[in-house]
Structure formats: structure tokens, C-alpha cells
Amino acid sequence: MTQITIDPGLKKAISDYQLPETLGFGNVMTPVMASCTYEKGKWGPLELLPYGPITMYPTAKVLHYAQEIFEGMKAYRVNGQGPFIFRPEENYLRFNRSAERMAMPHIPHNIFMDSVFELVSYTANFVPRRSGESLYLRPFMFATEESLGIKPAEKFRFMVIASASGSYFSNTSEGLSVYIERENARAFPGGTGFAKAGGNYAAGLSAAIKTKQLGFVQTLWLDARERKYIEEMSGMNVFVVINNELCTPKISDTILDGITRKSLIALARDSGYTVHEKNIDINELIEDIRAGRCTEAFACGTAAIITPINYFGESDGERIPLHFPEGKISMELREKLLAIQEGRVADTYKWIATVEPKTLP
Numbered sequence: 001m002t003q004i005t006i007d008p009g010l011k012k013a014i015s016d017y018q019l020p021e022t023l024g025f026g027n028v029m030t031p032v033m034a035s036c037t038y039e040k041g042k043w044g045p046l047e048l049l050p051y052g053p054i055t056m057y058p059t060a061k062v063l064h065y066a067q068e069i070f071e072g073m074k075a076y077r078v079n080g081q082g083p084f085i086f087r088p089e090e091n092y093l094r095f096n097r098s099a100e101r102m103a104m105p106h107i108p109h110n111i112f113m114d115s116v117f118e119l120v121s122y123t124a125n126f127v128p129r130r131s132g133e134s135l136y137l138r139p140f141m142f143a144t145e146e147s148l149g150i151k152p153a154e155k156f157r158f159m160v161i162a163s164a165s166g167s168y169f170s171n172t173s174e175g176l177s178v179y180i181e182r183e184n185a186r187a188f189p190g191g192t193g194f195a196k197a198g199g200n201y202a203a204g205l206s207a208a209i210k211t212k213q214l215g216f217v218q219t220l221w222l223d224a225r226e227r228k229y230i231e232e233m234s235g236m237n238v239f240v241v242i243n244n245e246l247c248t249p250k251i252s253d254t255i256l257d258g259i260t261r262k263s264l265i266a267l268a269r270d271s272g273y274t275v276h277e278k279n280i281d282i283n284e285l286i287e288d289i290r291a292g293r294c295t296e297a298f299a300c301g302t303a304a305i306i307t308p309i310n311y312f313g314e315s316d317g318e319r320i321p322l323h324f325p326e327g328k329i330s331m332e333l334r335e336k337l338l339a340i341q342e343g344r345v346a347d348t349y350k351w352i353a354t355v356e357p358k359t360l361p
């Protein structure tokens, strides 16, 4: 049983809160946050607090050595049903795989789940209700130990915050354009690419600047050894459709094992599609697009859902457009996945967990 304490200011923070009409992604934070600290080998009580600033010492190890991990998951309440959380067990398992890689403590199942479920139950009224919108949940853990020595910290804080969110992409009226990054690498064998660790994302930001300067929306990473095989994008996995069959890079220690990817593989196979998890050579892929064998491609992830790719491109400005920039199979799978996530069809996969809305006395 998790010991839960509720901050006396929480009731007012919730009653004063109003969801704005325009959401965007990751900007509109809802009024509850969960927090739990780890010290002397033990996790403390779980606190529910009003969303707000936190304090830590300038020597907190996370600020120097990036001992930080996170997760991304969503609660849905379309048409007032739910809230439903999509595959939270998968996020829990991945969080602990990340924790292990980054020399951080394992988070107990009850603390992770109670943080997420309690937060959503008190925030149920602020889960957006239009299809495609959701409450984006961000569990994260960071090293708070105050010392500059380079060694694994012994004090940590685990938190969950939530953001009422709409579409991840705000600038894709022309579709999702993808820049093939042939210079920098994001992850390398034996590294941390498979972990959801903040440092991986920082390593991708200079390429994000270049991507934007060149007029693209997303960066496609290639393998670090040969710069030959496609891996993933900075915050989503990738699929391509070749001869009406789906292909996606096979998971390795340089690719995040996406829960959307995993779910889509099951959904696509059950819908009669062949799905290959394999190495995809970027130059062969470009040939396949030019020859009309590869007709569509899409990005997928919790934030992005499924977003069809308009064209791939190179630093010299060359563009390789997809035959179906609006997606065909992509949009069919997107609708199937969203219908399950939003509770609009029977959940035969048992992917959905229901949250009981609660109010504070």
C-alpha cells in the first residue's frame, strides 16, 4: 500500500483551474503533480501537490551529469468516457529499464501506478474531450544528491506532471517533412539509445536546429557505425510501406522500444498486413520511393500518434516525396489505434486501464 499525502493547497489549486481553449502540445500544465523522494535506499511517501516550481541545490547531480529519465503516456476522455490510460504497464517496465541503464533506483510498481492514477483521477475534469486530444502524462526521475563527485547519486526524486494536449505537430499543414541526418549520430551500440534518458534528447537538439534551418520538421537518425540504416526520429519511431507491406527498423540498444510501434505491429498484423522488423538501408529506401515501391511512410509515438510523412530530404535541398503524403495504410492504422485509445471500440487487446474520477473532500 502506498502512503499518500495530499497538500492542503491542492483543493484550491484544482477548483481555481480552467482549461484554456487552445492547447498545443506540452504547454498547458494541469494543476496536480505527484512527487516521491528516494533516500538511504528507500522511497518515501507519495505526495500530491499543486503544480508549481520545485527547489534543489545547484550541486544536484542531475544538473551536472544528467542522471535523469522520463516516460510519456496519455489519458483519454473523448466524449466524456474514461479517463482511460493506454498500456501503463509498458511505461512502467520501460521506466525501470531506463533506470537500470542510468544507475538509478528501481521504482516500485505501486508508487509508479498510484502516482499516475491518483493524478489522473483528481485531474479527470481537465482531460480534453475532443478526438486526438488527451492528457499527456510525464513521469520522470532525477538525481538530487548535492555533490559534484562523478558517481551514481544516492538521492533521487520521482515526479509525475500532466499537460492537456492537442496535436504534437503545430507546423505540419504541408505534411511532416523529414531530414535525413547523415553527419551526427544519436545513439551508438552499447550506449543509452534504448533508454528514455534526457541526455539522449539533448544530443539530438543541434540536429533539430539544422533540420529546422533546412526547412524540415523532423530529424531521421541513421545508425552510428555506418550511417546506412534508418533508426528512428528524435521522439518517435518510423515505419515505411513497401509493396503494401509494413517495414520498421528492428529494435536494438540504439532504438527506443516504442509502445505505439509495438501496438501498431499487433494491430497491423491482425488487420491482415505483413510487418517486417528489419534493417532498412536509407539508400535502398530512397530508390524504393523513387521507383514507386515505397508509397508511404509514417512517424509514430505517444505524442505523435501516427503522422504520415510528406517527403524525406537531404542537406543539399533534395526532396524525395512519398506517393501518398496523406497516408493510406497510415491513416487506417491511426484510426484503429485511436479508436481503442479513446474507448470508442471494444478493447480486445486489454490495453486500456480505466481511472475512477475523484474529488477532494
Ligand SMILES: Cc1ncc(COP(=O)(O)O)c(C=O)c1O
Pocket (backbone or CB within 6 Å): 072, 232, 233, 234, 235, 236, 237, 256, 257, 258, 259, 260, 261, 300, 301, 302, 303
Ligand atoms: C526517441 C523516441 N523514439 C520513439 C518514441 C515512441 O515511443 P512511444 O510509442 O512509447 O511513445 C519516443 C517517444 O516516446 C521517443 O522519444
